[in-house]
Amino acid sequence: MSPSLHGHAALVTGGLTGQGFAIAQALAAAGANVAVGSYIGEGARLGDAAAYPEKAQLDQVRATLTALGIQVHAGHLDVRSSAVIDAFIADAEAICGPIDILVNAAGTTAEQPVSGHSDALWEKIVDTNLTGAFRTTRSLLPKMMARGWGRIINIGSTAASVGWKDNPAYCASKSGLLGLTRCVALEGAPHGVTAVMISPTWVETELMRRNVAQVVERAGKGESLEAAMARTAAQNPQQRIIQPDEVAGLAVFLCSEAAKGITAENIQITGGALW
DSSP states (O other): OOOOOTTOEEEEETTTSHHHHHHHHHHHHTTOEEEEEEOOSOOSGGGOOOOOOOTHHHHHHHHHHHTTTSOEEEEEOOTTOHHHHHHHHHHHHHHHOSOOEEEEOOOOOOOOOSTTOOHHHHHHHHIIIIIHHHHHHHHHHHHHHHHTOEEEEEEOOGGGTSOOTTOHHHHHHHHHHHHHHHHHHHHHGGGTEEEEEEEESSBOSHHHHHHHHHHHHHHTSOOOHHHHHHHHHHHSTTSSOBOHHHHHHHHHHHHSGGGTTOOSEEEEEOTTOOO
16 A cells, blocks of 8 residues: 655655656655755756756646646755755745655766866765755754654665765765765654665666766767666666666655654665665
8 A cells, every 4th residue: 555645745856857756756646745846957067967957847847746636836946055945945835835755856966087076066066966955954854843743865876885986076975965864864863753865776867868978978989878778787686777766666655654763774776786
């Protein structure tokens, strides 16, 4: 039996694309009102691999979620700005009600070795993946604790535990996110608030495809993107790439009452692989 999240409201950062959108859909299907926000229209500035949505996607996302019979807020959200976060939350709660589920899925990455790594790219990746999650958590955690219930889910990566060559900022940000998750879990524990990090390996999203394309380009061997994707799948013990709905299904379970004792954990979805 699927968990019911009727009466709850969720904020999903990075919720217009990829894993974030899959999680938003799953939460909505379980009955939660959902606010989704992503950085809109930035493109590939600074050489990062993020698949930033365009404004046209807002209406499509809003319609898809509204069709599930819940209240929806969707819009631009820059997790690198506390002022933007607070304004977004105010608008979201006016439509969806008090937010008691937070999913930090906003993220970016780039292929660049430590040698010659620019400050600007490092700061953008860490500010988005780690400090952004800190900012949203800081805004919502006190209200969750005051109400005596809350769920905070941070979308991490196996990179938190296993270093990836030429991905220092990404690996550092995800390792830091695990430390943040555990601190938040301890702070929220006496008040009915849990915090868990979900750490998948490669997940088949546009962000993954862009990142693999960067790897292929750097290798300079003329391999096609599809061949690289197939090779990546073949390296997994299950001979496949993890799908966004697998992450989303776990996120919904972690929001349920059945998961109220699961906190301060790093749950990996890997198909047996740690890469």
